[in-house]
Amino acid sequence: MIEDVSESAPALVPIFRSAQQLRLLGVLFAPQTEALSVGDLAERADVAQATASRELARLAEHGIVLDEMVGRTRLVHANRSLPWAVDLQALLAKTVGVPALLGEVLADVRGIDEVWIFGSWAERYVGHAGPPPADVDVAVVGTSPLNAVRSACRSVETRIGLEVNPVVLSREQWESTDDGFTQTIRSGALVPVAVPIGTAI
Numbered sequence: 001m002i003e004d005v006s007e008s009a010p011a012l013v014p015i016f017r018s019a020q021q022l023r024l025l026g027v028l029f030a031p032q033t034e035a036l037s038v039g040d041l042a043e044r045a046d047v048a049q050a051t052a053s054r055e056l057a058r059l060a061e062h063g064i065v066l067d068e069m070v071g072r073t074r075l076v077h078a079n080r081s082l083p084w085a086v087d088l089q090a091l092l093a094k095t096v097g098v099p100a101l102l103g104e105v106l107a108d109v110r111g112i113d114e115v116w117i118f119g120s121w122a123e124r125y126v127g128h129a130g131p132p133p134a135d136v137d138v139a140v141v142g143t144s145p146l147n148a149v150r151s152a153c154r155s156v157e158t159r160i161g162l163e164v165n166p167v168v169l170s171r172e173q174w175e176s177t178d179d180g181f182t183q184t185i186r187s188g189a190l191v192p193v194a195v196p197i198g199t200a201i
Contacts, residue, residue: 019127021055024094028065028078029089035068035077059160094160096125098136099193101159103130107196111143113171115193121162122189135163138193139185141174 016022023045027033036044041045042052058077059065068077079085093101106115116122121136123130136156140149146168153164173179 020051022096023047024055026092029092036074037073039075099191102193103195105155109144109148109152112140112195113142115140115195117191118185118188120189123189126189135165139166139167140166144168156195
């Protein structure tokens with residue numbers, strides 16, 4: 001996975017060939033993910049389709065992913081029979097899988113409008129170089145009680161081995177141009193967390 005390097009290694013987990021490769025693997029090795037078309041996979045991973053095709057070809061060449069043609073559609077899925085597939089899935093869950101894990105646990109917390117990861121974890125995720133993040137800072141926009149958010153995040157801390165530090169901000173605070181703390185958060189990298197619709201309302 002480290003040969004023919006044309007993209008920079010991801011700052012969050014620099015052992016991978018590129019940030020695009022890391023995000024594609026994160027989608028494919030997520031629990032319950034079935035075979036996906038290249039287009040669907042590229043969209044979920046936020047990777048250009050041409051880039052996704054190249055990265056997937058490399059991964060398929062090494063047997064890390066498997067693909068097949070169904071009609072005119074190329075479907076790709078994780079090779080979960082690899083002896084280290086479980087370890088890879090765990091590593092991905094602790095890195096690029098963090099937004100998905102947070103989305104799952106926050107789905108049952110009422111009063112959430114938006115959720116964003118900020119701080120050093122977000123900086124590494126978007127590719128800014130620096131030391132590995134020691135924690136995950138999370139901004140919850142809405143009316144949720146902070147203790148409910150903290151309680152929900154504890155299971156993520158156990159799974160990723162990092163402390164999760166949530167803050168709850170009202171819509172007015174989040175959109176304020178006078179709030180110094182909010183402006184500091186919004187001036188840095190932000191990674192959105194998708195909370196399932198219809199539960200955290």
